[in-house]
Amino acid sequence: MEKRATFSNLWLAAAFIAPQMLLIFTFFYWPTGEALYWAVSLEAPFGGSNEWVGWLNFQTVFSDPKYWDSVRVSLLFALSSTALSLGIAVLLALFVDRRLAGHQVYKFTFFLPYALAAPAVGLAFRFIFSPDAGFVSAVNRIWPGLWNPAFNGNDAFIMIVLAQAWMMVGYNFIFFLAALQSIPRTVSEAGAMDGAGVLRRMWDIQLPLITPTLFFLIVINITDSFVNSFGIVDITTGGGPARATEVMVYKIYFDGFRGKDYSLAAAQSIVLMLLIIALTFIQFRFIERRVHYS
Amino acid sequence: MKRLALLAMAATAFATGASAAERTKFEFWYGLTGDLGEVVANHCKLFNESQDKYEAICTGQGGYDKAEQNTIAAFRAKQHPTVVQIYDAGTVNFMLSGAIYPANKFAKDYNLDIDWSKYFPGIANYYATSKGEMWSFPYNSSTAVLYWNKDAWAKIGKDKAPATWAEFGEDLKALKAAGVDCGFAFDFDSWMNLEQFSAINGIPLATLENGYGGLGAEIAFNKTAFVDHMKDFKAWMDAGYARIQTNQTGKNLIQSFADGTCASTTSSIANHGTVHNTQVAGLNWDVAKLPVIDASKRTNSIVGGASLWVMEGKSKEEYEAAAAFLKYVTAPDTGEKYIAENTGYIPVTTAGFELLKSEGFYNDPKRSGRETAIESLTASDVTPLSRGIRLGNFTSIRAEVRSELEAAFAGQKTVEQAIDAAADRSNQILRRYEQTFKGKTLP
The missing domain is CATH 3.40.190.10 (Periplasmic binding protein-like II)
Incomplete structure (x- = not known):
């Protein structure tokens, strides 16, 4: 007979999950419900006279070419910063895992960036990459005008991708390292005895064995770059120049909190929420198939 | 049981006695930050020290935008301040909000005795309704x-x-x-x-x-x-x-x-x-x-900067306290002079400007040239196109x-x-x- 650990007392079970449910309700379902309501009405800043307008806000959002620009920028930003930061993190982790001299120091320092708040990272990157006064201004002394994120949208975009990737590298690194260290040494050693070199072992043994971690990190990084990029964008570029770095979440902030057009911002957040749900779904549906959980 | 009740009664009596002697408090939110924010905070402190009946609780909101945003959120939750500093671009939202106590009406109801005609027209018009009524008190102004x-x-x-x-x-x-x-x-x-x-x-x-x-x-x-x-x-x-x-x-x-x-x-x-x-x-x-x-x-x-708005829905006592505060921070000596001396902002009334001039304010080499701003603001009579922007x-x-x-x-x-x-x-x-x-x- 199958044995199951179940609560015969449903009320007790309910009491146990109530605090969690209450939190989720207060901080997720309620605001989401409010946003939905605002998205289908025209909400005046001080409230009072809102009017049901149906799909008008969504129509306004979707008919705005600048909105689609921000979607494009967001997707590009998510993909490139995720790829960059995962790539760097896995390299760092593979080499730290080899226990080269000083690996303890690396382990500690590589994780540090994640401990910084996004606006602090943004400020640092703004200074480092400022074309007149920053570190990178040396480049402009050799090739005048080569680097100017205040003027050139591509430069500005590269800058925010670098900032986001740099910040996430530490986080990704720790997960990769943990995953690598959980691979039994014997596996690698067996490979070594069969004559596989360092790179061959990394590529054919270690990397395939950490795909569950890789998958988890892809989901986390993509989501993070959609929702947490605000701090970086706000400080480094303010969405400019000419909207080249206006990610969706920054546009929501601007329309809602600066422009005080709550309904337009609410409609955009609903779209963003659906987009992230869809992306996560796609990742679970299609990428997870290729993951081997041991 | 009886002793307890007596104790409780005594405690209540003590508490009410104490609060009667306390000052009437009201909240003031401001948007300026950094050095300028400190100047505002100090202005509050000076007001609180200048008398013992009222107390302004002043809170910086971390930026003009946030001051407006937070006031809106607070108003929706009925937790709004009595007085708030709102920047030029927020004027139209506040005029349409139905959440404010118009300055001209407030001044009349609480005997503020303000001569509205003393405000430089370039400043007054920016914050006035289309009929020329001022609904907020110009505070820090520049051009x-x-x-x-x-x-x-x-x-x-x-x-x-x-x-x-x-x-x-x-x-x-x-x-x-x-x-x-x-x-x-x-x-x-x-x-x-x-x-x-x-x-x-x-x-x-x-x-x-x-x-x-x-x-x-x-x-x-x-x-x-x-x-x-x-x-x-x-x-x-x-x-x-x-x-x-x-x-x-x-x-x-x-x-x-x-x-x-x-x-x-x-x-x-x-x-x-x-x-x-x-x-x-x-x-x-x-x-x-x-x-x-x-x-x-x-x-x-035209003017840039911010003005002070009185919000509606507060008690008479709080409004009296706010009135004393507004009187203090808009007066030529305790208000305009204080702001002009501690920041680069300009006086907003002819009275304040004359006071500064008579005290040789602009003779200080560090400040010479600041009267250019007044010249610029008063370069002509205000025309329908130089009144301000109300979009x-x-x-x-x-x-x-x-x-x-x-x-x-x-x-x-x-x-x-x-x-x-x-x-x-x-x-x-x-x-x-x-x-x-x-x-x-x-x-």
């Missing part, structure tokens, strides 16, 4: 001026700042020829380049008297001299006379002027003190009124102008195309705002 490096201009044999934009253009050319690498630093701030430019030259920014006539106003700036003005800027940049300076490039306008990199810039008079405090040694500079198109037709410039969601309109100009100056489109696009998008913003406030009329 735009030209900062110019006298030594640089001396190189081209001039000891006066250019009066017209045409003259300015020629000077820039001469400066370049004389070896000045950056003659003019500019950015895409709409307050200076569009709003002040339009007011001073008497050209419309939007129809219906820049929006004072109602929410149906439409953008007009794409059909005015503003377009040519921006084309001049672009030509100057392309010719290497002028440069874009923002925080993103490493140095903003004021920084690039104060360290001598650029020979001139346009900025708020409020930065006068900052330039003095941060300039490189020996920088020989002054401020002048902004250049105009036609020197004989200069009209007044809904103006923050977003400013952002549209900025990002389209960025596109034009980066060469993605022509200046005309960019400004047309900005106007088109701004009109959509205005129509949306009009629809949001359907059935309401602008006071």
Whole structure:
């Protein structure tokens, strides 16, 4: 007979999950419900006279070419910063895992960036990459005008991708390292005895064995770059120049909190929420198939 | 049990006795940050020390935007402050909010004894309704001026700042020829380049008297001299006379002027003190009124800064406390003089200005030139086009102008195309705002 650990007392079970449910309700379902309501009405800043307008806000959002620009920028930003930061993190982790001299120091320092708040990272990157006064201004002394994120949208975009990737590298690194260290040494050693070199072992043994971690990190990084990029964008570029770095979440902030057009911002957040749900779904549906959980 | 009850009664009596002796408190929220925020906080402290009946609880909100945003959120939760400092661009939201106690009515109900006619018309009109009633108390005010490096201009044999934009253009050319690498630093701030430019030259920014006539106003700036003005800027940049300076490039306008990199810039008079405090040694500079198109037709410039709004729904006691506070912070000596002495902001009434002049305020070499701002604000009688700007969601309109100009100056489109696009998008913003406030009329 199958044995199951179940609560015969449903009320007790309910009491146990109530605090969690209450939190989720207060901080997720309620605001989401409010946003939905605002998205289908025209909400005046001080409230009072809102009017049901149906799909008008969504129509306004979707008919705005600048909105689609921000979607494009967001997707590009998510993909490139995720790829960059995962790539760097896995390299760092593979080499730290080899226990080269000083690996303890690396382990500690590589994780540090994640401990910084996004606006602090943004400020640092703004200074480092400022074309007149920053570190990178040396480049402009050799090739005048080569680097100017205040003027050139591509430069500005590269800058925010670098900032986001740099910040996430530490986080990704720790997960990769943990995953690598959980691979039994014997596996690698067996490979070594069969004559596989360092790179061959990394590529054919270690990397395939950490795909569950890789998958988890892809989901986390993509989501993070959609929702947490605000701090970086706000400080480094303010969405400019000419909207080249206006990610969706920054546009929501601007329309809602600066422009005080709550309904337009609410409609955009609903779209963003659906987009992230869809992306996560796609990742679970299609990428997870290729993951081997041991 | 009986003893306990007695104790409780005694405690209650004690508590009420104590609170009767306490001061009446009210909340004041402000948006200024940094050094300026400290000046406001200190203003509160001075008020609290000046008497023992009332106490202002002052809280900085971390920025003008946030002050407005937080007040809105607090109002919705019925936790709003009694008095709040709101920046120029937030004026229209507050006028339409139904959440405020109009300043003129408040002053009458609580015997504030304010002579509204003493406010400089350029300032009063900006914060007044279309009928000329003031609904908020001007607090920290500034206007735009030209900062110019006298030594640089001396190189081209001039000891006066250019009066017209045409003259300015020629000077820039001469400066370049004389070896000045950056003659003019500019950015895409709409307050200076569009709003002040339009007011001073008497050209419309939007129809219906820049929006004072109602929410149906439409953008007009794409059909005015503003377009040519921006084309001049672009030509100057392309010719290497002028440069874009923002925080993103490493140095903003004021920084690039104060360290001598650029020979001139346009900025708020409020930065006068900052330039003095941060300039490189020996920088020989002054401020002048902004250049105009036609020197004989200069009209007044408009104000920037913030005003104090009284919110509705508070108790009579709190309003009395707020009234005492407002009286203190708007009086010529305890208010205007305090602000002018501690910041670069200007006095807002003729009384305050006269007081400062009589005390020799402007004779201090560090402050000489600040009266230029008053000259600029009072350059003419206020006309329907130099009254101010009363457009809904103006923050977003400013952002549209900025990002389209960025596109034009980066060469993605022509200046005309960019400004047309900005106007088109701004009109959509205005129509949306009009629809949001359907059935309401602008006071």
